[in-house]
Amino acid sequence: MQSNEPLNLSQLGQNHIKTLKDAFKMLDDDGDCKISEKDLRTVFRSLGQEITDEQVSEMLQMGDSRESNEGIAFAEFLSILSKTVGSFPEDSEITDCLRTLSGDKELRVPLDDLIIQLKEAGFTDPETEFGAIFKDFTAVSQVSGRKTFKGTHFLNTISEQ
Numbered sequence: 001m002q003s004n005e006p007l008n009l010s011q012l013g014q015n016h017i018k019t020l021k022d023a024f025k026m027l028d029d030d031g032d033c034k035i036s037e038k039d040l041r042t043v044f045r046s047l048g049q050e051i052t053d054e055q056v057s058e059m060l061q062m063g064d065s066r067e068s069n070e071g072i073a074f075a076e077f078l079s080i081l082s083k084t085v086g087s088f089p090e091d092s093e094i095t096d097c098l099r100t101l102s103g104d105k106e107l108r109v110p111l112d113d114l115i116i117q118l119k120e121a122g123f124t125d126p127e128t129e130f131g132a133i134f135k136d137f138t139a140v141s142q143v144s145g146r147k148t149f150k151g152t153h154f155l156n157t158i159s160e161q
Contacts, residue, residue, distance in 0.1 A: 106150070
């Protein structure tokens with residue numbers, strides 16, 4: 001999988017679409033089925049971030065120009081992602097990567113090793129970028145005392161049922 005390949009919406013399974021719909025709903029703070037300027041400002045403020053008028057305008061202009069003043073609808077949101085996001089990896093690709101790193105059938109990977117690999121893959125700050133995932137899927141090994149990423153648990157959570 002190349003990260004510069006466009007996202008093909010026909011590749012998305014129901015689980016991916018549900019995840020994107022959930023993300024859209026989170027961004028649509030006022031529940032009007034559009035991501036508006038107000039919604040963007042609310043989301044960024046809740047994250048402790050300031051957003052400039054220029055950034056808001058740029059984000060809204062990514063949508064269909066006929067509707068950009070009103071906000072971005074879910075269909076536009078998917079269209080924007082298809083142009084700006086790389087393709088989603090298949091579960092088997094993630095499994096293969098974790099298997100290579102872990103060496104055990106539970107796909108447990110020392111967190112330090114995973115972070116090093118993510119940095120080598122081009123992520124500048126994986127501890128921050130994947131912080132929520134690490135928090136939810138990492139345990140401290142009773143034997144070594146090292147933090148270990150629980151790959152099988154992660155895959156079971158993100159895989160389509």
